[in-house]
Amino acid sequence: MPRHPRLLLLSTLTALLLCAPASYASRLSECLGFSPKDRVLIVDAADVGLQPDIDAAAFALVDQGLIQTLSVIPTGPDFENVARMARERGLPVGLELTLTNEWQDKLPWTTVLPRDQVPSLYADATHLWSDTEQLGVHAERGDVLREMLAQIGKARGAGLQISHIQSHRMFWRANPEIMKLYLTLPAETGIPLVAQMYELPFERQMARNLTGQQVGVITPDATVMLYDPARRVVDQRYTGYDELLPLLPPGITHLTIHPAQPNPKARTVLPDQAMRVSDYNLWREGRLQKTARQLGIKTTDFAPLKLLQRRVDDSTDSCIAVQSAK
Numbered sequence: 001m002p003r004h005p006r007l008l009l010l011s012t013l014t015a016l017l018l019c020a021p022a023s024y025a026s027r028l029s030e031c032l033g034f035s036p037k038d039r040v041l042i043v044d045a046a047d048v049g050l051q052p053d054i055d056a057a058a059f060a061l062v063d064q065g066l067i068q069t070l071s072v073i074p075t076g077p078d079f080e081n082v083a084r085m086a087r088e089r090g091l092p093v094g095l096e097l098t099l100t101n102e103w104q105d106k107l108p109w110t111t112v113l114p115r116d117q118v119p120s121l122y123a124d125a126t127h128l129w130s131d132t133e134q135l136g137v138h139a140e141r142g143d144v145l146r147e148m149l150a151q152i153g154k155a156r157g158a159g160l161q162i163s164h165i166q167s168h169r170m171f172w173r174a175n176p177e178i179m180k181l182y183l184t185l186p187a188e189t190g191i192p193l194v195a196q197m198y199e200l201p202f203e204r205q206m207a208r209n210l211t212g213q214q215v216g217v218i219t220p221d222a223t224v225m226l227y228d229p230a231r232r233v234v235d236q237r238y239t240g241y242d243e244l245l246p247l248l249p250p251g252i253t254h255l256t257i258h259p260a261q262p263n264p265k266a267r268t269v270l271p272d273q274a275m276r277v278s279d280y281n282l283w284r285e286g287r288l289q290k291t292a293r294q295l296g297i298k299t300t301d302f303a304p305l306k307l308l309q310r311r312v313d314d315s316t317d318s319c320i321a322v323q324s325a326k
Helices: 005-017 027-031 052-063 079-089 132-138 141-157 168-173 176-189 202-213 240-247 273-284 287-294 303-313
Strands: 039-048 069-072 093-097 162-167 222-225 251-257
Touching (some): 027 202, 039 093, 052 079, 069 079, 141 176, 162 168, 162 303, 168 176, 176 303, 202 222
Parallel strands (some): 039 251, 069 093, 093 162, 222 251
8 A cells, every 4th residue: 555645646757757848956966965066976886696797896896985886686696695795794785676687598587476476577488578678568567566576575585775776677667557666666665766767868867857756756866877888898998987977967866887897707698798897997996986076076875865765755854845646
């Protein structure tokens, strides 16, 4: 049962997210104690739990304070190991909810729930749909909701402190019904989420996310990801992040990266390994962090967003104007 009346607005929020006007105003940053002009970055290592070289790279970067957080795939083959690593550190982690598998037999995983409880998420007897387009066509509402909640339950049962939620391969945009379900998760769980809209200009992302924030869906103002394997050349420094940092807008920006430590044996499993190793090397060398500081870019993690989400849920914080259902 929904905990708050504003969840009734989510049926219209989906449409609003698709047509909100452009805006650079960030109420969120002020609510978190930053100035309106501050540019604030959260760097998040994704796909943790899929493969040991990915896991080692992400934890190394977080341990050294070079990035702010990492996100774990609860259905990943290496989930139990990364859950142990996070528990040992007392480290809050993101949860990368996953309903598809683009790797198929190269790197297999399934749902948390048995197939007979979520049959519409499967392409055949053993394989999930390989992309979000197929998921959007075939997935049934109840199966999606049950599996998302089961993945959250699995992470909590493993003793993880969940700092935020995001969606693998942006499945949350597979169709309007899935989008609506995804947007209910903050109020149902008390956990902020990431609404990935990588292809949109920052000002449009900020306008659409403000629409969600005003009904209690706490999410970063903007998101960006440089997933571009074709641009990564071995032994040549990639400059995409250097070019990105000066362009960051005022407000809270979530940057997804895909680091992995080098391992020649993993090339057959990770066809995008060169890009992942490039991300790892770039974010551990320290140059990007220095550039960010010189540009006046600040950093944060999801702890203040989670606190704001809980206060909004409890109606004890009106910094972001939460609308009530009539």
